[in-house]
Structures are given as C-alpha cells and as structure tokens.
Amino acid sequence: MPAFVVIILTMLSGQTLAAWNNPYPASDEQANTLYSFFRERPKTLDPARSYSSNEYEIIAQIYEPPFQYHYLKRPYTLIPLTATAVPKPLYYDKRGRQLSADAAVADIAHSVYEIRIRPGIYYQPHPCFAQDDNGHFAYHDLKPAQLRQWRRIADFPLTGTRELVAADYVYQIKRLAHPKLHSPILSLMSEYIVGLGDYARELQAAQRQLADQAFLDLTRYSLAGVEQVDRYTYRVKIRGKYPQFRYWMAMPFFAPMPPEADRFFSQAGMADQNLTLDWYPVGTGPYMLTVNNPNLRMILERNPKFHDERYPSEGKKGDVDKGLLADAGQRLPFIDKAIYSLEKENIPRWNKFLQGYSDRSDVLAESFDQTIRMTTGGDTELTPEMRAKGIRLLTSVAPSTYYLGFNMLDPVVGGYSERSRKLRQAISIAIDYEQYILIFRNGRGIAAQGPLPPGIFGYRAGCKGRNTYVYDCVDGQLRRKPIEVAQRLLTEADYPNGRDNATGKPLLLYFDTPAAGPEAKADFDWMRKQFQKLNIQLVGRATDYNRFQKKMREGNAQIFRWGWNADYPDPENFLFLLYGPNKKVGEDGENASNYESPEFDRLFEQMKNMDNGPARARIIDHMLDIAQRDAPWVWGLHPKRFILHNPWVYNLEPNNLANNTLKYIRVDPLLRAERREQWNKPVLWPVGLFGLVLAISAVPVVVTYMRKEGRVER
C-alpha cells in the first residue's frame, strides 16, 4: 500500500521527487512568502474588540493606529506611524486656560492630544469603496439575494480605495462605544475620553429605536471629547492628565475605520455569509487579508496601496553587528505574502519547522532538550544539531509577570498585621523561584524582585533592584536569603516550626488552582515541598477555570497563581495591579490579591500621571519597597521568550510590544527552496523493505493454503 500511496502522491501533487512532504503547492517554492502557523482561530479581527495576541498578529499588519513602537530601539520608544509626530498633550485648567507642560497634575482639568496624520495614505483595495459609473457606491445597497453570489470578499468584482482622513480615526473612537461591539476598553476609556460614557448611553438608546439588524450610523452622533479639526487633523480631549493615553493610541483600538466599511458590512445578509468586520479587516497597513478561512488558513498579501515607509536606520547597540541595520532605509514591506496555517498540535508544528515548512517557531517544552542546552555559565545555546541546520535563537524577557498571590482578605495569609506580613515574607523566601524556573521552564525566565519586568521604567537590574526582604546581595549577585531567615520570621509570626502557637495545630494553607493533569500535579508537588521547608502543610484545591474565577471574584481563594502581560511600557500598567480601588473583590478589578495599602495607593495616584524622570523613579522605588515589605505576592518570575528561526529569515528581532513587525522581516526564498530540497528527500528503501516483508509473510499463508486445499481435494 505505501508504494501505491507514493505513486498516487506523485501523480496528484505534480511535484518533484524532492518534496513529497511539502504541504504547500510546488509552484510557490520560490515565492517571497513567509510561512507561519496559528493555533486557534481568532475570535474577532475587529480592532474595536480584538484584545489578544493571536488576533493582533494578523490585524496589526492591516490596521494602522497613529503611532507605533520603534522596531529596534530599547527602551521601547513610541514613533509616528500614520501621524506626522507623536504630539505632546496640551493641558487646560477648569476654566479652559492653557497650562504649561510642567503644570501640577492637580491643576490639569483636561489634556488635549492633537494628532495630524500624513496626507497621501490610501486604504487597501476593497469593495466597500467601489463606485459605479455615476459615482455611487456599488455595493452599499445590496439585497440579500444579490449577496448570495459572493461568498468571500475576493468574489466582489469591483474594488476601490480612498485616502485616509482624520474622520476615520474619529469614527473608530466612536465605535468603541457601539452597543453591539462590546469593546473591552470602553469602560476604561469612558473614564478618560470626555463624553465617551454618555456617548455609549446615547448610542444604546438609539439602537433600541432601530430594528434589530438596522445600521446605526455613528456619523450622525457627535462625541464631545473627539473632534475633527480638518481633513488630516483630529483632537482627543482627556479628563485630567493621562500620559499613558499615547500608548493606547499605538494599539489597534485606535486604528482608523472607514465608515464605508462599516456600512458595507452592516447590510442585511452579510453576516449570514460570515462577511463581517470581525473576519474581513479594511486597513491602510502593509498587508491585506486576502484569504480568511479561520478553519484552515489565513493569507496576508502586500497591500498595493501601501504608503512609503522605510526600514529603521538606527537601533540599539549591537544591532549593526547582528545585521539588523543592513536593510536600513529600504522600502517596507519586504515579503509579498504571509501564509498562516492552522496547526493546533505542538509536535506537527515543530516537525514542520525542522523540515523548513515554517520559517520560525517557539521552543516547545517537548523538544527543549533537542533544541537548547545549558552552558556551564548557566546560559542557553542551541544544540549542535540545530546549529548545523543554521537555525538561530533569539531570546528576550517578556514584559510580563507571573506571580503567586496571597488573598489579602484571607484571615490567615491576608491582612496587614506584623504577624501575617512575616508569614508572607517567610513563604516568599522559602519558595525558590530560581529552582522553579530551572525545573519547570527550562531556564526560560528570571526571578522577579517586584511587579515591574525588565524594560519598564522603574525596573532596576541586579542588586540595585533587589527585594531586600527576600534577597541578599553577595559579591554583586542576588542570593535568596537562607531558609533559616524564613524560619525565624515564621517563629516571629507566632508559627514556630510551622505550628500555630495559640492552638498548637500545624499551619494548613490552601493553594487554589484551575490547573489539572500530570504536569500540574508535578508543579503542585514542588510547591508543597517549598512550604514543607517551613513545616507548613499545603493543600491543593484544584477546580475548573470558571469556579476558580468565581472564587477569585468572591475572595474565597487563599493562595493562587496569576499573571499579567503589559499593554504598554509604563509602570502604571503593572503597579495598578496592587492599587486598592482596583481590587478584584467588590470592584471586579485586576488587583487579584485585593491588596489595599493607603500609602501605596496615595503614591500610585501621584505616580501614575507623572512623566518619566528621577522624581517618578523615586516614588516607584518607594512603592516597590512598600509592596515588597507587605508581600501580597511572592513575586514569581518574568518569562523569557525563545524564538527560533530558519537561516533564510532576516531582520527578526524580539519586540514584545510592537505587533506590526511582519513588514520588517525579509526572507531568502532561494535559500529556503534549496534547504527544503536538501532536508526533505523522500526515503524510499523502507517502503521496498516493507513490501518485501509483506511478500515474505505471505509465503506461509500461501503454503498453508496450498496444503489445505490439497488435503481437501485428496
């Protein structure tokens, strides 16, 4: 059968003998294409709703907010994308008088961001812009019966384009308040953008007056805090001072949306064909989504209308040596097409990377030993097999934090008494996160000293940034305090040798987790051993994800794991996780440990609206010290990302905040075709051997048959 399979395969694929296992058409062998995967289909590609990394991987290449992060510079630097500059906000007091740039936060009633976009930027060709000979939109008044002939956007015969204007940015900000879109940032932005909350209520009332599927025309409703100044300029009015707003404007939430697209997709019958803005983005970016079959593959192709953008000419130290500036000044994007195929399982995904059918890959736990080895100095490097294939490794610490939280409302581990504080500090010392990183993350992470990860203002590396309650500084290196210190703290907390002095009973703590399975068990066993160092008994309370969330919301968990990925590179985005009014219980905020320190909160309010500088750094140091002393979290770790890429991929540089990085990547299709052929020659001799074994196995069958038939005939 295998031989038959091989013949059929060759006949039907029309490929050469070198590429039977090629999952892509042979005609694309030397195309300027990037091959990648997606694990699960995106929930939405609508920039007003999308808020997860797998969705951003697609839409950030299509939609262009006014600003972006510099691809190479660190610390992360905001630069214009479609805007002419990153504007400095203008401050006004209650009476509308303009204040100086260094005005006191308390005096600032409003901040105004005036953004001017560059003329001459055009949208991708799309049927929503197509016009007939009379200058009317060709597809804005379609009947459902007409629509049935077009199942995909590519099926519409006419397309058009138009210039990007400031009104499109205004329209998108209005969409954040659309009652049917459920934008995740509406609530947050309503606190800042003047009038957005009222606007959402107005739209909700207007929607109620309309039939269920009727189009709610946002251009007919004005939003007080957002104003179009001229064709290329718009203003956003913010309550008080909120410097982080400029980072939000680098996210797809603030990308332009042409009203024509909204009207086009809102026609009756469109959604029945799965033709919606959730699945078919319309943008000005370097790529456009030409194939969107979220059950199989998504294809981004070069936008023929893309404006002039050049590869960066400056970066950080060492970028020249790494060849990252070799393409400086070249027009972007480099790649014609990016194919994202659905691949749910790790093993096939990894094998395809090794075969050259995927250009880049994460390092998987299953293949870690095959890929990476630890050097004697504790660093990581590729194994000789990987190096022989020319595969390269890129590492970076993600702006994320994974921590172990104490519920501060819990009567045993929570509270602000000296007793509970010392108990938490003792546990913080006992849990050896350095060991955890080695065992469970193959060294992919760094032990955290506080909530701020590297790359965020306020983070201090080495002994300067140490958590003095958990670490010592020995010879310039961080060293976890000995367990005896933890035991002494526990005794001072009136739990000598892990027993409650008042009752004489052993201290019993509960670890709440939604994780299950063998890996989670190993993880819990390790955690239990850490607590055993202090003779504290740890009991696991595993539950499903929904119940776990409910426990957290109701404050019924005791010790738990949690994490946070940065939205933007500002300490406010991490320190707000410990801000009292943002607590989980009662407020449904992101402060999962329900930590509430008046001093910390006061400093947070002072710090959050300050510009980066020595004064802000001092406040952050103070805040960190308060949090480290109170120890509402065992600070856990900041994960390290390992990315592998094949030798034909250039200009790859980890940028954990920028999502629109596809345009910078260059591939060498000829080298890829050559390596694929080299790595994927079919091995045929086992097929022949298998056939031979089958033939030999048939001999006793035939002999026995002959004998048996002979016997019957006799």
Next chain:
Amino acid sequence: MIAYIVRRILYAIPILIGVNLLTFTLFFFVNTPDDVARLQLGVKRVTPEAIEKWKIGHGYDKPLLYNADATGAAQLTDTIFFKHSVRLFLFDFGRADDGRDISQDIGERMWPSLAIALPTLLIGVLVNITFAMLLAFFRGMYLDTWGVVLCVILMSISTLFYIIGGQYLVGKLLRLVPISGYDTSWHAIKFVILPVIIGAVYGIGAGTRLYRTFFLEEINKDYVRTGRAKGLSEFRVLFQHVLKNAMIPILTGVVAVIPLLFIGSLIMESFFGIPGLGSYTIDAIRHQDFGIVRGMVFLGAVLYVIGYLLTDISYTLVDPRVRLN
C-alpha cells in the same frame, strides 16, 4: 415501509427534544451565562457592565428554563432554552458566540471530515474483510491463533500512538507525505493519505476480530457443509457463499455509521490539522461556545437516528425474510 419511516421520524422528535434538554442542562450545570460571557470577552478589563451587555446582545440575559416573571406561554418561551434551541428543529443552528454562522461553518467543515472518514471506512472494511476471511480460512491453525493475537495487540494500542507514530515514521523519517495540514479540492489528497492509512490500520484489530466471528458463525451452517459435500473448494465456499451471507451484519453495521462520518474524528482532525467537524466540536467545548456544542450534539443525534433507520431499511434489502412493520 413509508408508514414505518414516518413513525420512526415521529419517534425521533421526543428523542431530539430530550437530547437538546440534556445538552442544555449539562452545559449550564457547569457554566453560567456569566462564565460564557467572560470567556468570550477575554480575561483583561472585563467589567460587570460589559458582561451584562454581552449577555443581552447574545440572548443570555433570560432565565434558563422557566421565566417566573412572565405570564402564560412566555414562562416557557421567554427563556434561554426556548430562544436558543427551538430553531434547531428547523435546522437553523444560529450563530456561534463569535458571530459566525454555524450552518455555514458546518457546511464547509463537513467535507474535510468526510474526506478522511469515508475512505477510512471503505478501505478499513475491505482490509478487515480480507484479513477476517483469511483467519476464518485458517481457523484453528497457528496462522489463525497468531492473527487473533496480532488483532488484540492492535486493539490495545492507543489511537494517539498510531497518530504520532505514523506522523513520525511516514511524515518525518520517510518524508513521504506532509505531517499535517489540509487543502481544498484535489490538493487535499496528499494530506488525506496518512490519516486514512492510520485510521484503517487502527481499525484492523477490532474489525477483523468482529468480522471473523461473523464468518465463523456462517461456516458451521448447513449450506456450507452442503457446498463442501458437493466438492467445492474451500476458497469457493468462503468467497462465494459464506462472504455473501456474512455481509448482512457487516453491511448493516456499516450503514449505521455512514451518517456519523459527517461528524468526523475528534483526535485525528486535531492532530492532522484537518478543519473538519470533529475539531470544530472540540474547539467549541474548549471555548464554551454553547451555540456550536448544542448544534453539533443535535446534528449528531439526528444522524444517529437516521443511521439506525437506514440500518433497519438495509435489513429488508439484504435479507428478504425481514419485514418492517
């Protein structure tokens, strides 16, 4: 026969209502509408207002099964169950929580499932019949004994082993076919070969043993003895007479599973990246998308009913002694 079919269809209605009710109860026993909303809205910055709005927008703001605030029939009709489930009987599956039209997705994803399941079934039946006939031919001999042992071994191995082993051997080491993936039209063939082979090999153990039993049952009947007494060779006895009669249970068994082929294979599709209905169901369960879960369970139940109806009909076609009444 028509009266019988109509009667069976009518019997199916309470079964389908029961399946629907059970699916609904089980789903909302472990998930509240709030949980569903939270999962759809993501994990960051989800406010109670956003959850409330999402529930209203998706019709999850009503009581589950009984609306005490309503009057008359609305007590039953103004509920999540009624609003979300009644349309299923018109095969209107509605929309998934992410807004996609479920009927269209089912229509698209049915074909990849069939592309794997149908050849697997046909090749599997052919191979199993051949092996079972051989074992029956050599019954009581060492070939039969070792054949049955081999079947038991094949049955004892997990599907995952076949899948991962097959991908490793054929896709990675021998590089004969793509490790995983799928494509449309004729380009799909190179992706289908490996899952079909694995599916057929996986079924050999159980299928061969079952069919062997059918053949052995027939072999001891009088007409076989008569055939042998007339001097027919053992080969002719088996392939001309025994096979024909043993095909009755084999065919009826195959007919019963034909409708279920549309549903696809959960694990196979996931590992091979086949965008079929099996992976569709698994994804929906993982994302707690009640619309899809409900639709797929309902579709499965309908196909099951159809499968057994077809089985009964096929009995009358292959065995004239059977009458439907």
